Amino acid sequence: MTSLEGRRVLVVGASAGVGRAFAQLAIEQGAQVVVSARRAERLAEVIAEAGGGTAVAGDVSRDDDCARIVDEAVAELGGIDLLFHAVGLAPLRALIDTDAEAWHALFATNVVGLQRVLAGAVPHMGDGAIAAVLSSETVGRPRPNLGAYGASKAALAESLRAWRLEHPEVRFSCVALGATQPTEFGDGFDMETLVPLLDTWVRHGLMQRDFMDTSDVAALLAGVLASALQFPGVGIEDLVLRSPSPIVGPTS
Numbered sequence: 001m002t003s004l005e006g007r008r009v010l011v012v013g014a015s016a017g018v019g020r021a022f023a024q025l026a027i028e029q030g031a032q033v034v035v036s037a038r039r040a041e042r043l044a045e046v047i048a049e050a051g052g053g054t055a056v057a058g059d060v061s062r063d064d065d066c067a068r069i070v071d072e073a074v075a076e077l078g079g080i081d082l083l084f085h086a087v088g089l090a091p092l093r094a095l096i097d098t099d100a101e102a103w104h105a106l107f108a109t110n111v112v113g114l115q116r117v118l119a120g121a122v123p124h125m126g127d128g129a130i131a132a133v134l135s136s137e138t139v140g141r142p143r144p145n146l147g148a149y150g151a152s153k154a155a156l157a158e159s160l161r162a163w164r165l166e167h168p169e170v171r172f173s174c175v176a177l178g179a180t181q182p183t184e185f186g187d188g189f190d191m192e193t194l195v196p197l198l199d200t201w202v203r204h205g206l207m208q209r210d211f212m213d214t215s216d217v218a219a220l221l222a223g224v225l226a227s228a229l230q231f232p233g234v235g236i237e238d239l240v241l242r243s244p245s246p247i248v249g250p251t252s
Helices: 016-029 040-049 064-077 102-123 147-166 190-204 214-229
Strands: 007-014 032-037 054-057 082-085 130-136 172-177 238-242
Touching: 007 064, 007 147, 016 032, 016 040, 016 082, 032 040, 032 064, 032 082, 040 054, 040 102, 040 214, 054 064, 054 147, 064 102, 082 102, 082 214, 102 130, 102 147, 130 147, 147 172
Parallel strands: 007 032, 007 082, 032 054, 082 130, 130 172, 172 238
Antiparallel strands: none
8 A cells, every 4th residue: 555654744633533543544654743633632542552643632613723733733744745634523413403502513613623724734735735624425415413414514525626726736635434433423422312313314225234444444545645645636536435335225
């Protein structure tokens, strides 16, 4: 597999899931890596387990944190070849029950935070650098009670299209992920709400039999992005990663 060795990498959302697995792999491959997330103790674990990297704790829903994350990363790395953005807040709530506070928190984290990180990072990304941003397969395939989450990821994807036009020197890649485990995506879900919803999702053909493995997804993305960095004239605008397993059908 093509390596990220020597590349300058900023991973935002590195405390869990695909972001964490990607950060650890990049460090192990010899990249210069700055890892960022809200939980400093989780970042310390990443660095200890991978044997390298620099941690910058911060919350992308806070504008001052977005600026500080990028400033400290650039000070450490000298520039950014690859920004890997793996942040995602996902409330499990029907649209009718999603109040204004929840909408604001969701967009502050999933959409506005990304814009502010990109605004700081792009001036430090040279020609052919890549900003790879994790989105979701729920864009265009909404799930009941994840509609607000899907809407935020749709806004994220649309914003990347505009970034491509305004900054063609950087390659913006939107990575739509299907169900992947282990992650912390559903850790905050209320089980009394989730269990009956699973049947609803099945009836709508929105669940596959198997989930992808987090480490496999991270390794594939590391290989694809490392290879892409060698070919700056080739765009990788949209990637969809989804389990090839069959769709689960209705039980009755």
